[in-house]
Amino acid sequence: NAGVMQNPRHLVRRRGQEARLRCSPMKGHSHVYWYRQLPEEGLKFMVYLQKENIIDESGMPKERFSAEFPKEGPSILRIQQVVRGDSAAYFCASSAKPYEQYFGPGTRLTVT
Amino acid sequence: ELKVEQNPLFLSMQEGKNYTIYCNYSTTSDRLYWYRQDPGKSLESLFVLLSNGAVKQEGRLMASLDTKARLSTLHITAAVHDLSATYFCAVEEFYFGTGTSLTVIP
Numbered sequence: 001n002a003g004v005m006q007n008p009r010h011l012v013r014r015r016g017q018e019a020r021l022r023c024s025p026m027k028g029h030s031h032v033y034w035y036r037q038l039p040e041e042g043l044k045f046m047v048y049l050q051k052e053n054i055i056d057e058s059g060m061p062k063e064r065f066s067a068e069f070p071k072e073g074p075s076i077l078r079i080q081q082v083v084r085g086d087s088a089a090y091f092c093a094s095s096a097k098p099y100e101q102y103f104g105p106g107t108r109l110t111v112t
Numbered sequence: 113e114l115k116v117e118q119n120p121l122f123l124s125m126q127e128g129k130n131y132t133i134y135c136n137y138s139t140t141s142d143r144l145y146w147y148r149q150d151p152g153k154s155l156e157s158l159f160v161l162l163s164n165g166a167v168k169q170e171g172r173l174m175a176s177l178d179t180k181a182r183l184s185t186l187h188i189t190a191a192v193h194d195l196s197a198t199y200f201c202a203v204e205e206f207y208f209g210t211g212t213s214l215t216v217i218p
Contacts, residue, residue: 033205042200042208043155059206091154093205099143099162101205103155 002026004094004104005074012110019079019086021107025094032075033101034067037089049075082111114139118201118209125191126217133212135184135201144184145202146175149211155200158186191216 005024013019025032030051035043045059049069060067064082069075079086089108093101115138125131135144143162147155159168161177161184168175172195174187184201196216201209 035208042210043202044208045206048205056206093155099160101145101157103157105154 004029004092004102006090006092006104006107008107009105010108010110012112013082014112015083016081019082019109021077021079021090021092021109022074023077023092023094023104024074025092026096026102029094029096029102031095032069033093033095034075034077035091035093037091037106039088043091046077079109082109084111087111114141114203114207116201116203116207116209118199118212120212121210122213122215124215124217125188127192128190130190131188133186133188133199133201133214135186135209137182137184137203137207140179140182141203142179143204144177145205146173146184146186147200147202149198149200151198158199188214193218 004026007022011019032049034046036046037043047060047067048056051069052071064080066078087110089106091103091106093103095101117136119134145160146158148158149155159175164179166177172189177184193216196214198211198213200211
């Protein structure tokens with residue numbers, strides 16, 4: 001059983017471009033969480049999704065950020081018009097049941 | 113917003129010694145997680161604590177939860193170098209502590 005997959009692992013974007021981060025949950029998992037980790041800091045929750053639904057997006061910046069988890073395919077975190085402050089590691093986690101999360105390897109976004 | 117504080121932020125300890133990391137949080141909650149993160153890596157789930165008085169142990173690590181005091185502890189027994197990492201507590205799936213960077217010195 002493959003673990004949580006994230007791609008790309010490293011992403012470089014210039015200011016103003018769009019970044020698309022993908023998260024494929026473990027097989028059978030229908031819950032996905034996205035987090036952002038700035039250098040030398042803890043994780044900040046961004047959004048919690050179930051298939052085709054956003055359950056909690058209270059940690060998501062109001063502008064430029066969006067997330068989806070379609071019926072088929074990976075969950076996608078989309079950042080439009082990236083700025084240098086978006087440079088961070090973005091982790092997703094998936095779960096099939098409460099209290100059991102599995103984290104992906106992360107995508108390290110660098111904005112130049 | 114729920115706040116989670118960990119202390120210490122940095123911990124340097126000798127092999128063989130014992131120490132405790134503390135995690136305080138500001139409002140009641142019914143679940144508390146501990147994670148380990150190695151440099152440049154993802155998070156590894158260590159424990160989930162679901163009730164007052166819950167205690168879980170794995171190897172040299174033991175975690176406990178006091179929901180009345182809003183406090184969880186991660187106790188390290190007879191530390192070894194392999195335990196060097198950053199340890200995070202998290203309340204529910206949404207609120208993470210700042211992390212404790214642990215270095216075990218031979």
